[in-house]
Amino acid sequence: MLRTSSLSYPVTFFSNLRLPVLSSFRSPFPSFPPKLVSTPISAPQTPPFCQRTPSSMVGSNPRPQGKVMFSSGRSDGGNKEILVQHLLVGQDDVKMLTELQKRISEGVDLSDLAVEYSICPSKENGGMLGWVRKGQMVPEFEEAAFSAPLNKVVRCKTKFGWHLLQVLSEREESKLEDIAPEELHSKMQDPIFIEEAQLIDVREPEEVAQASLPGFKVLPLRQFGTWGSVISDEFDPEKDTYVLCHHGVRSLQVAKWLQSQGFKKVFNVAGGIHAYSVNVDPSVPTY
The missing domain is CATH 3.40.250.10 (Rhodanese-like domain)
Incomplete structure (x- = not known):
């Protein structure tokens, strides 16, 4: 989902904290904590939908409960960051996507469905992508995410497949x-x-x-x-x-x-x- 980052800096990572790797992508977020090393190397490949664990970011913004509406509303995004969770299914899995939408509208939490059905490595974190800002995602996902009202689930398609995404919170860009x-x-x-x-x-x-x-x-x-x-x-x-x-x-x-x-x-x-x-x-x- 995320574009290849231009950032390259000296950093290696604790092996027991690395998540499964999708070899064709690299996250723009530095994983942490890094080891201290003496030789500069480029940041390793990390899965595009798994920047960090939800416990370090959700804080006082609890995951919404109950029914979630689907919306095509939009805003310009401004200078803000959004806290996003999502699930991803294959491009041919439209029927499954429709069934998942129905279950969410009936009150099932998107994060629970992500754990069970998502093909993105972020499923290990309940589909949590963390705080993101404009310029860090492929255009289709970015447009949908920054157009979605808080807590409403949006459906969009990218080259990776079909996404159901939900913006849990927003804040001024740091x-x-x-x-x-x-x-x-x-x-x-x-x-x-x-x-x-x-x-x-x-x-x-x-x-x-x-x-x-x-x-x-x-x-x-x-x-x-x-x-x-x-x-x-x-x-x-x-x-x-x-x-x-x-x-x-x-x-x-x-x-x-x-x-x-x-x-x-x-x-x-x-x-x-x-x-x-x-x-x-x-x-x-x-x-």
């Missing part, structure tokens, strides 16, 4: 930007910035011991398992969040993940603390 070390340094001269901004250093403790910047909370990437699930307890997704590492690679991985978790505005420190030392403050050691 932003991810690079920030130059010089600009970060300028901001850090204001004590209010240090107090109000959310500053995250994802390097390992031994690296932080060699060089660090004031105000940054250390969340080592290799320890993601201990802090990833509680990130929203310690940090406010509505506040500006700045992520730092050695050269800007690991921090970009984490910044993309924070964006996927609903953080509204995330900044990746371009070039990392090394660039900060070389371009801004030579008193910060390089290593």
Whole structure:
């Protein structure tokens, strides 16, 4: 369903977290948590309908219950992201699709049917695709998804087959930007910035011991398992969040993940603390 991403960055993945692969597609979302590696490689192929698990995204937006109407209503999508679940059947399975539509209209949950009938790997997550924005899906699916009123099921056809899709929630599109070390340094001269901004250093403790910047909370990437699930307890997704590492690679991985978790505005420190030392403050050691 999703277009091939142009993103390529150094990342490998924990093998026990990888989902079944459809070899002809690659997701634009970085899977997480990544391992730290020294050699840049392209992101591996991942199934187009399985970006992440529903428990990390649904949050306070419960799955709708009861009858669900079918709609062809449309909107322009604007600068929003939508939380989508779907099921997929083959192009020749129109009769099955009609029967599934009937069962949904009678109150059966789309996610339950996805587990049983969908041919998309997202069936393992009840058909959950996660938060998506425009430009990440093939046109037919995108048009249907961004035209669908909340909680109403829409039927559409793409080159992959027939889809029944449901938009569970929507939110303002989050932003991810690079920030130059010089600009970060300028901001850090204001004590209010240090107090109000959310500053995250994802390097390992031994690296932080060699060089660090004031105000940054250390969340080592290799320890993601201990802090990833509680990130929203310690940090406010509505506040500006700045992520730092050695050269800007690991921090970009984490910044993309924070964006996927609903953080509204995330900044990746371009070039990392090394660039900060070389371009801004030579008193910060390089290593």
